[in-house]
Amino acid sequence: MRRYFRLHRIFIAQYLKKLMEYKVDFLLGAIGLLLTQAIQIMFLGIIFSQIPALIGYTFPQILFIYGFSLIAKSLDHLFTDNLWMVGYRIIRKGEFDKYLTRPINTLYHVIAENFCVDAFGEILTCALLLGYSIPKLNLPFHWYTIPLLIVVVIFATLIYTSLKIMTSAISFWTKASGHITHMLYMANDFAKYPVSIYNKAVQTIITYVIPFAFTAYFPASYFLTGENPLFCIGGTVIAGTVMFALALFVWHKGLNAYESAGS
Amino acid sequence: MSRIKRFFRTYRPFTRAGMQEMIAYRANFICFLIGEILSAFIMYFVWKAVFLSSDSETFMGFTMEDMVVYLFITFLTGYLTYSDGSFAVGEEIIDGSIAMRMIRPCSFEMCFLFQELGSRLISVSMIFVPMVAGVEIYRYAVSGSVRFQIGYFLLYILSLLFAYMISFYFNVCYGFMAFFFKNLWGTTLIKETVVGFLSGAIVPLAFLPSGLAQVLNLLPFASLSYTPVMIYMGMYSTSQILFSFGLQIFWLFTMYGVTKLIWRSAVKHLAIQGG
Amino acid sequence: MENMIYVENLRKEFKKIIKEPGLKGSVKALFKPKKEIITAVDDISFTVPKGEILGFLGPNGAGKSTVIKMLTGILMPTSGMCRINGQNPQKDRKNYVREIGVVFGQRTQLWWDLALRETYAVLKEIYQVPDEQYKKRMAFLNEVLELDSFITSPVRTLSLGQRMRADIAASLLHSPKVLFLDEPTIGLDVVVKENIRNAIRKINAEEGTTVILTTHDLADIEFLCERIVMIDKGKKVFDGGIAELKHNFGDVRTLEFELVNAPDFKLLDYHRRFKLTQDELASERDGAKATVRFDTAKVSVEDIISYTLSTVHVKDLNIKDVEIEEIIKRLYRREVSL
Numbered sequence: 001m002r003r004y005f006r007l008h009r010i011f012i013a014q015y016l017k018k019l020m021e022y023k024v025d026f027l028l029g030a031i032g033l034l035l036t037q038a039i040q041i042m043f044l045g046i047i048f049s050q051i052p053a054l055i056g057y058t059f060p061q062i063l064f065i066y067g068f069s070l071i072a073k074s075l076d077h078l079f080t081d082n083l084w085m086v087g088y089r090i091i092r093k094g095e096f097d098k099y100l101t102r103p104i105n106t107l108y109h110v111i112a113e114n115f116c117v118d119a120f121g122e123i124l125t126c127a128l129l130l131g132y133s134i135p136k137l138n139l140p141f142h143w144y145t146i147p148l149l150i151v152v153v154i155f156a157t158l159i160y161t162s163l164k165i166m167t168s169a170i171s172f173w174t175k176a177s178g179h180i181t182h183m184l185y186m187a188n189d190f191a192k193y194p195v196s197i198y199n200k201a202v203q204t205i206i207t208y209v210i211p212f213a214f215t216a217y218f219p220a221s222y223f224l225t226g227e228n229p230l231f232c233i234g235g236t237v238i239a240g241t242v243m244f245a246l247a248l249f250v251w252h253k254g255l256n257a258y259e260s261a262g263s
Numbered sequence: 264m265s266r267i268k269r270f271f272r273t274y275r276p277f278t279r280a281g282m283q284e285m286i287a288y289r290a291n292f293i294c295f296l297i298g299e300i301l302s303a304f305i306m307y308f309v310w311k312a313v314f315l316s317s318d319s320e321t322f323m324g325f326t327m328e329d330m331v332v333y334l335f336i337t338f339l340t341g342y343l344t345y346s347d348g349s350f351a352v353g354e355e356i357i358d359g360s361i362a363m364r365m366i367r368p369c370s371f372e373m374c375f376l377f378q379e380l381g382s383r384l385i386s387v388s389m390i391f392v393p394m395v396a397g398v399e400i401y402r403y404a405v406s407g408s409v410r411f412q413i414g415y416f417l418l419y420i421l422s423l424l425f426a427y428m429i430s431f432y433f434n435v436c437y438g439f440m441a442f443f444f445k446n447l448w449g450t451t452l453i454k455e456t457v458v459g460f461l462s463g464a465i466v467p468l469a470f471l472p473s474g475l476a477q478v479l480n481l482l483p484f485a486s487l488s489y490t491p492v493m494i495y496m497g498m499y500s501t502s503q504i505l506f507s508f509g510l511q512i513f514w515l516f517t518m519y520g521v522t523k524l525i526w527r528s529a530v531k532h533l534a535i536q537g538g
Numbered sequence: 539m540e541n542m543i544y545v546e547n548l549r550k551e552f553k554k555i556i557k558e559p560g561l562k563g564s565v566k567a568l569f570k571p572k573k574e575i576i577t578a579v580d581d582i583s584f585t586v587p588k589g590e591i592l593g594f595l596g597p598n599g600a601g602k603s604t605v606i607k608m609l610t611g612i613l614m615p616t617s618g619m620c621r622i623n624g625q626n627p628q629k630d631r632k633n634y635v636r637e638i639g640v641v642f643g644q645r646t647q648l649w650w651d652l653a654l655r656e657t658y659a660v661l662k663e664i665y666q667v668p669d670e671q672y673k674k675r676m677a678f679l680n681e682v683l684e685l686d687s688f689i690t691s692p693v694r695t696l697s698l699g700q701r702m703r704a705d706i707a708a709s710l711l712h713s714p715k716v717l718f719l720d721e722p723t724i725g726l727d728v729v730v731k732e733n734i735r736n737a738i739r740k741i742n743a744e745e746g747t748t749v750i751l752t753t754h755d756l757a758d759i760e761f762l763c764e765r766i767v768m769i770d771k772g773k774k775v776f777d778g779g780i781a782e783l784k785h786n787f788g789d790v791r792t793l794e795f796e797l798v799n800a801p802d803f804k805l806l807d808y809h810r811r812f813k814l815t816q817d818e819l820a821s822e823r824d825g826a827k828a829t830v831r832f833d834t835a836k837v838s839v840e841d842i843i844s845y846t847l848s849t850v851h852v853k854d855l856n857i858k859d860v861e862i863e864e865i866i867k868r869l870y871r872r873e874v875s876l
Contacts, residue, residue, distance in 0.1 A: 007663045014660065018651045025446030032452030039460045046470050047313055050322060055312045098647045100612040102664055103636040109664075113649075118449065179291035186298030189305050197312040202304075256614050259552060260607050286565060 033121030067129030069216030072156035074122035081116035088178035140226035155240030162243035172254030274377035281381020352438025422491035425511040432518035463489030543586035548618035580772035593763035639709030643721035665712035699730035798851035
């Protein structure tokens with residue numbers, strides 16, 4: 001375990017060196033992400049200029065949920081972005097061979113190898129949204145709020161990462177699966193809004209099948225109201241754990257099916 | 264006549280290659296499509312909630328029915344006018360193969376265009392009819408009367424064609440950014456977000472402050488999405504339609520001219536720097 | 539001697555979707571994909587004693603890389619087994635790969651954007667090489683592979699020859715017991731090739747590293763290997779020493795005549811005289827030197843010499859030894875069977 005932390009530190013240090021070389025390019029990515037979020041929020045602003053509340057949620061509440069959804073999303077983005085490459089390039093081009101000849105966990109190796117500073121575009125948006133909305137909301141606060149928040153963030157990120165691991169691992173069988181990861185990414189926007197705006201079918205899917213609702217809305221609603229901790233927090237922990245176990249399973253099945261490239 | 268024939272004979276293989284590519288990567292195409300439709304549905308649910316929460320039947324002049332039509336026709340328009348030109352050009356610049364374009368006996372952007380037309384042809388054939396039918400069935404179910412108007416529909420298709428061509432040339436121009444920035448992902452994201460906003464694909468331009476909306480209406484981006492959608496919905500008067508067609512043609516020629524200019528200076532640059 | 543590598547009845551099958559060419563083919567593949575099972579490696583067995591350099595040969599697509607990938611734990615065999623250094627590569631992969639080094643000539647294992655030195659620093663952590671040993675090891679590799687001049691450059695800026703040396707050094711950083719080299723001299727110029735061969739030989743001699751080497755350059759084989767295993771279409775077709783190969787297939791000889799009068803060369807018509815095809819005998823002229831390469835099963839050395847001497851004036855005569863390259867070329871072209 002300590003070895004893995006040390007390795008991670010080295011990878012980060014190396015990455016930062018690389019970052020200095022391509023400053024402008026990373027800035028472009030971050031600006032892109034920031035703009036995407038900014039325009040979405042402007043859209044919400046236009047809506048709330050006409051109505052006082054969206055099915056019972058005030059503007060600050062909606063912004064809080066939206067901002068909360070970006071915590072897990074941006075952390076996942078920052079740390080595990082290389083998984084995209086598994087589905088797009090690494091397996092198709094046979095580059096995965098390299099990981100299999102190294103004496104460390106392949107999944108860890110792939111993930112640790114790269115970071116995506118572009119994610120700071122989302123992190124910044126997230127900070128602005130929470131910074132703006134929290135003072136306007138009268139959130140319940142106890143001594144355990146912060147520890148609970150940390151636990152929730154870890155497991156919510158794990159939900160994202162696990163889903164990404166699973167969709168990337170599909171490429172062990174199909175050679176490429178970046179498009180499936182992409183589809184999933186489009187779907188995670190469901191997490192940004194209160195689940196009550198969706199119909200029953202969508203609610204069920206994003207709660208029990210692809211548990212995006214646990215990456216944002218459920219935990220966020222607990223921190224908003226202090227109600228239903230067992231479902232909102234416990235659910236996130238369970239969903240994260242189950243998804244991660246499933247992801248590891250799929251990944252290991254995939255390793256056995258890996259066919260490399262060429263002859 | 265024979266010149267036109269020769270023209271099509273030259274570029275037909277590109278169209279075929281585009282179609283084959285589309286079929287080979289069908290899974291990508293379908294997943295991409297589903298992802299896009301999903302985000303359209305998220306917007307649908309958001310708007311439904313908005314209308315539920317509002318006392319008024321309309322939101323800034325749009326009824327729920329208008330909003331749904333707007334959402335899905337915008338989605339369809341965006342999908343059909345989507346051009347991959349900037350990525351294709353960008354990648355060729357980054358890996359240096361753009362220099363090969365100089366020695367081919369065909370126009371540089373026409374090769375891209377005809378290849379893309381091949382893949383567009385397949386996606387049009389797969390989603391155009393179901394999408395329009397779906398929207399019209401929805402309209403019929405909500406209002407109880409047939410709202411489909413063939414005249415507007417045909418004008419929409421014409422406007423859509425202009426929109427695609429503008430989008431194509433705009434994207435080719437944008438692709439030349441790769442001479443300066445290597446992060447295609449970042450530059451593409453910025454482009455798509457900004458164009459999405461300016462073209463009215465995220466928020467109808469009518470919802471924006473009127474001064475801003477008027478300016479945006481004149482920019483080329485409105486011609487990409489907002490104009491055809493407004494025509495489809497029958498929201499434009501005859502004079503507005505004529506004006507917007509004029510504007511589309513103006514922007515098409517402008518983009519075409521800019522592409523030619525950039526290409527010429529790129530050729531010069533490549534000839535001197537060797538790529 | 540103790541066997542380092544032990545391979546028994548190794549087999550690997552791939553499923554492949556067959557697509558007919560053209561648009562019609564694409565559409566067809568969309569609705570009714572045709573699948574076929576391809577046996578890339580078909581029942582291969584061999585052993586390699588500790589400290590040996592084994593040449594692993596075969597034409598393109600014969601299944602060499604697939605075998606290497608199974609031996610290195612990358613691919614799962616369909617059936618059969620391999621034991622290397624007393625371990626099963628697929629069982630405890632992480633432990634197993636600690637003791638082996640792998641170089642794929644076609645593809646670098648280094649980090650593209652990192653300076654070479656940093657790449658080694660990362661690998662040091664991955665393989666948990668202690669500081670003291672790392673220092674010694676780098677000094678040794680530096681000496682053998684001459685990395686000094688480019689060790690601070692980013693990997694992407696290295697020339698192919700430098701990159702290959704860097705890759706080989708990377709595979710040796712953790713002092714592996716077995717080294718797998720998949721085409722380590724591909725695309726390199728003669729001087730670099732020679733450097734790399736010398737380095738491999740030195741490491742093998744000094745550390746007793748067992749090496750499996752695939753290559754298309756037979757000079758690599760002649761310089762490095764005492765023994766070769768040859769496969770074709772997934773099957774093993776030869777396993778033995780180089781001397782044995784020459785002995786078994788040494789029916790191709792090369793004679794060199796130095797002519798007194800170079801234009802006389804056109805008087806020599808071996809094909810008509812002995813009724814031979816171009817495949818059975820090849821002759822060419824380089825300046826005053828005429829080279830005749832022929833199959834001794836069809837015509838004897840004696841006949842060729844006496845015909846040549848009786849037709850033209852010869853200044854000098856040279857009977858060359860059997861060249862391994864010639865044998866292998868013929869094997870690949872399936873002119874002789876095994």
